[in-house]
Amino acid sequence: MSEEQPNSPLHGVTLEKIVTRLEQHYGWEGLAQRININCFKSDPSIKSSLKFLRRTQWARDKVEDLYISTFEGNHTGKV
Numbered sequence: 001m002s003e004e005q006p007n008s009p010l011h012g013v014t015l016e017k018i019v020t021r022l023e024q025h026y027g028w029e030g031l032a033q034r035i036n037i038n039c040f041k042s043d044p045s046i047k048s049s050l051k052f053l054r055r056t057q058w059a060r061d062k063v064e065d066l067y068i069s070t071f072e073g074n075h076t077g078k079v
Contacts, residue, residue: 009072010064018067019049025070035062 010018022031023046032040037059039052053060 009068013067015053015060015063016046016050018063019046019053021071022063022067031066034066035059037062 023044026034028040028044032044037052037056039049039059053063
């Protein structure tokens with residue numbers, strides 16, 4: 001039985017949704033400036049980013065942290 005974390009800000013949010021929302025908010029160039037990884041700099045796409053982030057925990061952690069600081073810290077209701 002898996003342990004749920006309902007208080008986690010990422011509870012129920014897929015990696016695909018995280019990358020998609022960040023890309024819509026910052027654009028690929030903005031993401032590459034904030035997180036220096038090639039999947040955001042060289043021919044970026046959601047699919048290639050997901051493939052890299054699923055294999056590379058440190059990069060995924062940075063993306064999740066950016067998502068939390070961008071959207072979960074924003075309590076005005078605007079996203």
